[in-house]
Amino acid sequence: MSDINFIPEPEEPIPSLSVSNNQGILQWISSVDHKQIGIMYLWLSVLFLVIAGIEILLVRLQLAIPNNHFLAPEVYNQLFTMHGTTMIFFVAMPAIFGFTTYLVPLMIGANDMAFPRLNAFSFWTTFFGGSLLYFSFLAGGAPDAGWFNYAPLNEYNYSSSPGIDYYCSGLLFAGIGTLTASVNFIVTILHYRVLPMSLKQLPLFVWMILINSFLVLAAFPSLNAALAMLLLDRQLHAHFFSAAGGGSAILWQHLFWLFGHPEVYIVILPIFGIFSEVFPVFSRKPIFGYGMVVGSGVAIALLAFGVWIHHMFATGLGNTVNSFFAASSLLIGIPTGVKIFNWLATMHGGAIRFSVSMLFAIAFLIEFTIGGLSGISFAIVPIDWQLTDTYYVVAHLHFVFIGGTLFGLLSGLFYWFPKMSGRLPDPRLSKWFFWLFVAGFNITFLVQHALGAMGMPRRVYTYPDLPGWGILNLISTIGAFLMAGSVGLLVFILVRAIKKGAVASPDAWDANTLEWTTSSPPGLKNFDRVIPVKSTRPFRDYKRPEDADWNRPEGARKHEGKYIPQNNPHGK
Amino acid sequence: MENKLMVKLVVGTEAMFFLALIMAYIYFSLLPGFTSRQADHLDIRSTAIFSAFLFSSSFTFWRAETNFKKGKMTRLKGWLLLTLALGLVFLVGQGTEYARLLKENVSISSSLFGTSFFTLTGFHGLHVLVGLVVISIVTTLTFMGDYDRSSSSVFGTVGIYWHFVDIVWLFVFSIVYVLPHLHKITT
Numbered sequence: 001m002s003d004i005n006f007i008p009e010p011e012e013p014i015p016s017l018s019v020s021n022n023q024g025i026l027q028w029i030s031s032v033d034h035k036q037i038g039i040m041y042l043w044l045s046v047l048f049l050v051i052a053g054i055e056i057l058l059v060r061l062q063l064a065i066p067n068n069h070f071l072a073p074e075v076y077n078q079l080f081t082m083h084g085t086t087m088i089f090f091v092a093m094p095a096i097f098g099f100t101t102y103l104v105p106l107m108i109g110a111n112d113m114a115f116p117r118l119n120a121f122s123f124w125t126t127f128f129g130g131s132l133l134y135f136s137f138l139a140g141g142a143p144d145a146g147w148f149n150y151a152p153l154n155e156y157n158y159s160s161s162p163g164i165d166y167y168c169s170g171l172l173f174a175g176i177g178t179l180t181a182s183v184n185f186i187v188t189i190l191h192y193r194v195l196p197m198s199l200k201q202l203p204l205f206v207w208m209i210l211i212n213s214f215l216v217l218a219a220f221p222s223l224n225a226a227l228a229m230l231l232l233d234r235q236l237h238a239h240f241f242s243a244a245g246g247g248s249a250i251l252w253q254h255l256f257w258l259f260g261h262p263e264v265y266i267v268i269l270p271i272f273g274i275f276s277e278v279f280p281v282f283s284r285k286p287i288f289g290y291g292m293v294v295g296s297g298v299a300i301a302l303l304a305f306g307v308w309i310h311h312m313f314a315t316g317l318g319n320t321v322n323s324f325f326a327a328s329s330l331l332i333g334i335p336t337g338v339k340i341f342n343w344l345a346t347m348h349g350g351a352i353r354f355s356v357s358m359l360f361a362i363a364f365l366i367e368f369t370i371g372g373l374s375g376i377s378f379a380i381v382p383i384d385w386q387l388t389d390t391y392y393v394v395a396h397l398h399f400v401f402i403g404g405t406l407f408g409l410l411s412g413l414f415y416w417f418p419k420m421s422g423r424l425p426d427p428r429l430s431k432w433f434f435w436l437f438v439a440g441f442n443i444t445f446l447v448q449h450a451l452g453a454m455g456m457p458r459r460v461y462t463y464p465d466l467p468g469w470g471i472l473n474l475i476s477t478i479g480a481f482l483m484a485g486s487v488g489l490l491v492f493i494l495v496r497a498i499k500k501g502a503v504a505s506p507d508a509w510d511a512n513t514l515e516w517t518t519s520s521p522p523g524l525k526n527f528d529r530v531i532p533v534k535s536t537r538p539f540r541d542y543k544r545p546e547d548a549d550w551n552r553p554e555g556a557r558k559h560e561g562k563y564i565p566q567n568n569p570h571g572k
Numbered sequence: 573m574e575n576k577l578m579v580k581l582v583v584g585t586e587a588m589f590f591l592a593l594i595m596a597y598i599y600f601s602l603l604p605g606f607t608s609r610q611a612d613h614l615d616i617r618s619t620a621i622f623s624a625f626l627f628s629s630s631f632t633f634w635r636a637e638t639n640f641k642k643g644k645m646t647r648l649k650g651w652l653l654l655t656l657a658l659g660l661v662f663l664v665g666q667g668t669e670y671a672r673l674l675k676e677n678v679s680i681s682s683s684l685f686g687t688s689f690f691t692l693t694g695f696h697g698l699h700v701l702v703g704l705v706v707i708s709i710v711t712t713l714t715f716m717g718d719y720d721r722s723s724s725s726v727f728g729t730v731g732i733y734w735h736f737v738d739i740v741w742l743f744v745f746s747i748v749y750v751l752p753h754l755h756k757i758t759t
């Protein structure tokens with residue numbers, strides 16, 4: 001075997017967002033460059049966002065008025081199941097992995113991932129998993145037992161169309177892609193940092209990815225095992241989850257939520273990382289409590305495995321078990337609260353720039369807190385018994401997934417888009433998008449808290465004309481279409497910016513981290529040389545040597561809140 | 573170094589996978605009727621024999637590794653072939669056990685015991701098979717002279733996986749065969 005490991009690399013340095021180049025789409029398909037794979041992850045996420053969005057618009061149309069018969073119940077079940085499954089596994093996850101794959105090597109001064117071909121494998125396996133899931137529509141019916149696919153509804157006797165077999169195999173493929181990608185991230189972060197960068201100088205986004213990747217490695221096997229068992233049940237007539245054969249329907253819930261609760265954190269920890277980059281840059285201050293942000297991230301990852309029963313309070317596991325998991329679920333709110341205060345303190349006294357990225361970050365603080373508070377209410381067992389499986393749950397989880405994960409992804413998109421494309425999105429239209437999206441989101445989901453409290457169950461395909469139900473559902477549907485319209489505007493903004501947007505400078509936001517030291521978009525080879533890394537803000541140190549973090553007197557370093565804002569470099 | 577870290581992470585996540593399967597097995601084994609079936613159908617003696625072959629294959633692979641580090645290529649080839657043979661005997665042993673059980677009408681669909689037994693031991697057997705495929709590729713490459721210099725990390729990384737498969741079997745064997753056997757003796 002020779003010394004040189006040949007890795008097929010594209011010849012032209014074109015990792016921009018545009019598909020058109022002289023080698024065409026083949027160049028993208030054969031690429032092992034982390035930036036191109038990252039961008040493909042992001043486009044995959046946009047594609048599935050549109051598909052899953054259309055699915056839920058049909059659902060909202062059906063629910064717009066009482067006693068509606070626009071959709072048949074079987075179709076309705078397939079649509080909401082596919083919406084949830086797609087949004088989590090093929091929108092949120094690929095979007096996060098897209099940013100991660102694109103940014104981690106750049107942020108740590110590396111030229112690529114540790115295993116570039118494995119990186120491509122991870123992406124294409126995910127892509128194949130998603131395609132397999134959607135092939136079910138052609139194969140005789142999509143999965144229809146909800147995204148968490150409870151037994152015994154997932155068993156052959158209750159769902160005899162092949163949809164759930166495609167659910168199992170599609171998610172298994174995607175799960176393998178997720179696991180291999182996470183292995184790749186960990187090895188890259190631990191072994192490919194530019195030489196002087198210690199773990200204490202790691203950008204917080206990279207820290208959160210490191211923690212998150214371990215969380216993935218620990219949580220996904222539980223889902224994979226459950227999916228394998230279910231496939232055996234359905235294909236070879238095993239008895240894991242069928243009570244008739246002596247199996248246990250509850251076992252599915254245990255295995256699923258042992259994965260499912262950590263999964264909630266898997267799609268939020270990287271977002272915490274994004275915000276820990278965005279808040280300091282747009283507040284022109286260092287992050288408040290770097291160590292606390294890392295430490296609370298670790299605490300969240302550990303606690304995430306001790307709370308899964310809170311999804312099962314209604315299954316009758318007994319008061320002792322319920323009380324224990326109620327307490328642990330209340331506990332996990334604390335490290336998340338710590339982070340919120342970290343970001344608030346970062347903004348405090350800073351010179352805040354209200355870019356669209358920062359607007360999403362600030363909106364996140366409000367919306368995510370609402371989602372967090374409604375989540376805490378579920379940790380209280382009697383409230384859970386009252387509200388479980390109502391629209392209150394739907395409202396809660398969308399405040400967390402949209403107000404948390406999606407706002408973070410959008411904040412990250414507007415922050416890093418100039419780096420990825422070399423272009424600036426239209427600022428006026430972008431602000432329009434922000435306000436329309438936030439308005440649509442709140443109109444859609446705030447009213448659902450009320451619907452849930454009034455007792456409207458989730459997942460029913462139609463409902464009687466009870467007082468208030470019709471009008472609240474209509475408001476929710478109008479909000480959903482407003483959101484859909486604003487997403488259309490977003491796609492328009494992005495495509496227009498890629499085609500003829502104003503050219504962005506390499507350091508569009510006067511930022512702190514290494515990815516901004518490259519050209520925009522970065523060349524095929526990220527770095528020839530990397531600037532010295534002596535603190536968590538190496539690029540700022542480089543730009544302002546007289547005010548460098550590592551050069552600061554010890555006292556100032558201890559009282560990070562008393563930093564001089566960056567727009568006043570000489571401290572006058 | 574990064575190759576070893578990668579395999580360690582893969583092995584770690586695989587361990588979680590087997591943990592889920594083992595927990596499901598234990599969960600079901602506490603239900604009435606399970607243990608008696610288990611004791612009726614499993615033959616701890618013959619399984620112990622082919623398990624010994626698997627455990628010793630860990631030793632032989634370790635010998636292969638040390639000889640590779642010392643650059644003793646002829647011995648390396650010998651130990652690799654021995655490892656392959658031992659692993660193969662284990663799989664054949666497992667195959668005959670499966671055949672006997674199927675003849676006794678114990679299958680994955682026959683009972684909860686069959687379901688959990690075949691799933692747990694089947695996934696382990698699959699991992700042994702993957703390991704054997706990998707080792708036979710490495711052995712072929714060794715015979716072709718690809719590893720003449722001792723800088724390759726391949727034996728170290730494959731070793732981590734192979735020892736892992738062995739350790740998993742230690743747990744599976746104890747839980748599926750030994751514990752119910754002890755239980756039977758004491759009652």
Ligand SMILES: [Cu+2]
Pocket residue numbers: 260261264307308310311
């Ligand atoms: Cu949870």
